[in-house]
Amino acid sequence: MLGLTNTLTDFSDDKLIDLLNDGDRGALDEIYRRHWSAMYIASFNMLKDHDACMDINQDIFTWLWTKRGELKITSLKSYLLSAVRYKVTDVIRRVKVGKVFLDHLSQAEASFDNVTSDLEVKELRKIILQFIADLPDRCREVFDLSRNHHLSNKEIALRLGITEKAVERQMTIALKRFKSSIGSSYHIFIGLF
């Protein structure tokens, strides 16, 4: 890992994204230093599970690094929060939710404020599209179980702890992407299995 220099800590988030896009590993470390705690807290508030929070935050930073060179981010802070919001959905089923969580769920709606959050919705939508574009792990897993291991949707649902409906949706996405990616990425797609 590269050490942090004094200059990096002085840079704006925008500048850090530029540097990250240039492949500067130090920039990633500085982004981490600035934002990891807020991201972790946001995920922990929701999941109350360290393993799950570790997974999703690790994924986000790894993803940032693999996408260096093509990152177009206007506000890093809200981008990262949106990423947390999205990645939480990867693991939420895995986490044992307690009574506090359920109580919260049943009462939350009453406490919703009416402030519209168009920007947040937009950003979350953007994040989803970006992550989905990489064919999400679960989607790949579902496809693999179905096509290479010949499990039924029901068996896959049981095995992964998701609903049959979700299995269907994942398959649809996989097939859609599969069809649109025939060509150079075809082999890579196959190679994933």
Next chain:
Amino acid sequence: MQKEEFFQLTDKINDGSANEAELELYIKYFNSFQTSSVWDEKEMGDEQTRGQMLLAAIDRSIAAPLPVKRLKLNLKWVASIAAILVVAVAAFWFINVNHPVVDNVANYANQTSTNTNELIQLPDGSTVILSAGSTMSYSSIPGKIPVREVKLKGQAFFDVKHIDQQPFIVRTESVTTHVLGTAFEVNANGGKIIVTVARGKVGVTKDGKQLGMLTPNKQVIYDKARDKSTIHDINAKKTSSWSNGDLVFTNITVGHAANFLQQRFNVNIIVKDEALAKQQFTTKLFENQSLTEILTLICDFNNAEYTFNESTKLVTIKPKN
């Protein structure tokens, strides 16, 4: 909202099928859970420790594509194999290929390993452990003397199956390595390309010009800037660290996986059933997984079961009845 309803919502967010209203609803739920904006040490433990753990985890998952580490050969790996070669090259991709690259015959498609090392089985029976972030392709070029050729960007172990009259060639930038039934390592870290031989004999050429014919514990160092090469004595008996990391098995046969595990864990593995030995599967091994964990995983995937005798170090895998 009830639990199941909420899970359906998060599923839809996750797979991208949620509409605007559902996105907004999810965000509202998510926000309503944000009851704390500061690190609560009582509930969450020590912040600094957690931060270091997370950073270390991130480091592990992205460290491999960083500058190529010096490769070291673990002789345990070599034990019963015709030839192993280890190649590590900096991030240049065949700027200088002298031969036309034949892509239409018996090719192994471009294979990119992402976050983990990947075990790949080549059509000729050779095995490659492709390090994280590396890319390779394989072609078998027919002719009077058929040639097996690998193009590599990054780092890989090659376990080359010896086939008479069929050279195995690894191309990396301007330096070409010919396998002559041997075990060796190539490392192109920065301005130098280093080939080290553990066993057997290796021919190394640069743009067709011979840099050296190496024997065990010899090393050739080629300096790209100065276009000069020197030969040194070296101790090749060093252990490999990167290739013991996480590993993805892609369409590997049970038999091949068994060979691989024999070397990694220093045991004997017998696959009782021929059809089972040829069965292909795909899975991922993690760095610190034990032999029994891995065997359980492989058996799960292939509807098989295993027995392991600790004192004789003998593993038997057979189909489940």
